[in-house]
Amino acid sequence: MFDWFLSGPVDKVKEAFAALCPEHRELVARRFMMAQERGDNRLTRNRIEALNEISKQDFEDGKGAFTPILKAINEAAL
Numbered sequence: 001m002f003d004w005f006l007s008g009p010v011d012k013v014k015e016a017f018a019a020l021c022p023e024h025r026e027l028v029a030r031r032f033m034m035a036q037e038r039g040d041n042r043l044t045r046n047r048i049e050a051l052n053e054i055s056k057q058d059f060e061d062g063k064g065a066f067t068p069i070l071k072a073i074n075e076a077a078l
Contacts, residue, residue: 002031006042014050022058029055029065036069045073
């Protein structure tokens, strides 16, 4: 199921991710971190930004669970 979050249509993935409890959203975020470490090409900026926006509600600092991936994407683009 976690792989579907990496490859499913972004609008459907966003919907499913938003419906998860915070603990399960964290599990999905960890799966994405593992995929990023492996260089998985399914990690698009669009997908990461969409899920990060949803995950911001789970963090007091408002950064979101996918912020480290976004930082890595930005650094790679330089």
